[in-house]
Amino acid sequence: MQPAANDDRLKQTGDWLDERTGWRGNWTAVFLRKIPKVSWAYTLGSATLFTLVLQFVTGILLTLYYVPEPQQAYASVTYITNELSFGWLIRGIHHWGASAMVLLAILHMVRVIIYGAYKYPREVTWLTGVGLLLLTFAFGFTGYLLPWDQRAYWATVVGTQIGSVPPVVGGFTKDLMLGGPEISGLTLSRFFGAHVWVLPSLLVALVAIHLFLVVRNGITSPPKRDE
Amino acid sequence: MGADEGPPSTSGVPSGVGADGPDAVDPGRRKFLIATIGAVGGTITAAVGVPAIAFVTGSARTATGEEGWIRLGSVGSIEPGAAPTLVKATIERRTGYLVEEQEVSIFVTTENGQDFVLLSNVCTHLGCRVRWVEAEAGFHCPCHNAMFGRNGEVLAGPPPRPLDRYEYKVEDAQLFFKEA
Ligand code: HEM
Numbered sequence: 001m002q003p004a005a006n007d008d009r010l011k012q013t014g015d016w017l018d019e020r021t022g023w024r025g026n027w028t029a030v031f032l033r034k035i036p037k038v039s040w041a042y043t044l045g046s047a048t049l050f051t052l053v054l055q056f057v058t059g060i061l062l063t064l065y066y067v068p069e070p071q072q073a074y075a076s077v078t079y080i081t082n083e084l085s086f087g088w089l090i091r092g093i094h095h096w097g098a099s100a101m102v103l104l105a106i107l108h109m110v111r112v113i114i115y116g117a118y119k120y121p122r123e124v125t126w127l128t129g130v131g132l133l134l135l136t137f138a139f140g141f142t143g144y145l146l147p148w149d150q151r152a153y154w155a156t157v158v159g160t161q162i163g164s165v166p167p168v169v170g171g172f173t174k175d176l177m178l179g180g181p182e183i184s185g186l187t188l189s190r191f192f193g194a195h196v197w198v199l200p201s202l203l204v205a206l207v208a209i210h211l212f213l214v215v216r217n218g219i220t221s222p223p224k225r226d227e
Numbered sequence: 228m229g230a231d232e233g234p235p236s237t238s239g240v241p242s243g244v245g246a247d248g249p250d251a252v253d254p255g256r257r258k259f260l261i262a263t264i265g266a267v268g269g270t271i272t273a274a275v276g277v278p279a280i281a282f283v284t285g286s287a288r289t290a291t292g293e294e295g296w297i298r299l300g301s302v303g304s305i306e307p308g309a310a311p312t313l314v315k316a317t318i319e320r321r322t323g324y325l326v327e328e329q330e331v332s333i334f335v336t337t338e339n340g341q342d343f344v345l346l347s348n349v350c351t352h353l354g355c356r357v358r359w360v361e362a363e364a365g366f367h368c369p370c371h372n373a374m375f376g377r378n379g380e381v382l383a384g385p386p387p388r389p390l391d392r393y394e395y396k397v398e399d400a401q402l403f404f405k406e407a
């Protein structure tokens with residue numbers, strides 16, 4: 001049952017690479033690490049990560065056609081949805097995936113709370129998690145404006161008004177978000193820039209730290225009766 | 228899970244070591260899980276990947292120019308036997324949601340005022356625009372020094388085929404052409 005030659009060649013290539021990169025040690029540490037007996041609830045973080053990957057793939061695809069410019073934004077989105085092959089699917093995944101990701105991140109957080117997994121030594125994992133949740137919200141907020149339709153416009157009016165609530169700095173916070181005293185093409189530009197460059201960079205960095213900590217500290221055992 | 232799930236251990240096993248000890252691996256189960264991950268992962272990748280290819284190529288596959296006959300100009304302005312006349316027409320091109328006016332330039336010649344030759348001014352080598360050079364009685368392409376004859380045939384240089392011709396018709400002394 002051994003296609004021996006092939007297996008050998010694969011192993012040799014693996015050895016060759018391992019000697020120079022040490023990949024086996026890392027592979028074992030990340031994917032073959034021991035975990036305690038866990039439940040399906042422990043998959044919620046991975047589920048969030050999976051939707052995140054989907055958001056990246058579909059989001060990158062959307063930028064091939066989407067134009068963040070007041071004259072064209074709505075037209076390009078309409079074209080993607082109604083005419084382009086599978087545009088409805090790619091946009092649909094990105095649209096619903098955004099909601100799914102928020103939901104999954106929150107469920108994942110609830111799981112962490114219920115299992116007490118935020119306690120020593122995982123406080124920093126929790127803190128990076130809080131950052132991730134806020135970033136996820138920011139993705140939703142900036143992405144919502146991009147279709148440039150009535151709903152997008154008014155949601156952003158309302159959302160940025162909220163920014164103007166704090167005393168003293170409120171007015172400027174709102175102007176900063178809008179790139180001026182009211183919604184304009186500059187608002188669209190900066191929301192797009194935030195949505196596709198600023199937030200993804202921050203998110204990738206934070207996810208890396210989050211996962212590093214998860215691997216480093218190991219996953220929590222479900223709490224026992226006498227603990 | 229299932230079968231080997233014992234009573235809760237109270238031995239304070241550090242997280243990172245399975246309750247069964249470090250080496251309790253069931254190879255059959257591991258194989259099955261790897262195969263399942265591969266199958267599910269492959270299905271999802273294909274489910275997104277194939278539509279993604281259709282998506283990326285979409286606007287390139289469906290760009291459309293103008294259908295039917297397009298008016299080029301009156302027949303009278305083309306003198307029999309004279310040097311090729313460059314006539315311009317504007318056509319509408321739809322790429323995705325963008326509708327753009329595009330200018331096409333066509334060299335028109337006639338020997339008898341009845342039969343016409345409509346030549347594209349786009350070099351068949353790599354797409355530069357050709358120019359009529361009276362002194363050499365041919366079309367010259369400046370990019371790689373090609374020459375085409377009066378009827379578009381290749382006289383010199385790298386072009387692989389003669390200049391493209393447009394289909395045409397004459398109606399009410401007006402010349403019409405069809406987009407290739
Ligand atoms: C973009 C969003 C997030 C992603 C992709 C993500 C991903 C992950 C993954 C894959 C794990 C492995 C264990 C598991 O799945 O339960 C994990 C663990 C953990 N996450 Fe997240 N997470 C996110 C958001 C959050 C949030 C919002 C919090 C809480 C505020 C949080 C706190 C934690 C903690 C404390 C652990 C360690 C759990 C343990 O050791 O049992 N994460 N995360």
Ligand code: FES
Nearest residue numbers: 350352353368371
């Ligand atoms: S493009 Fe005309 S000769 Fe090369």
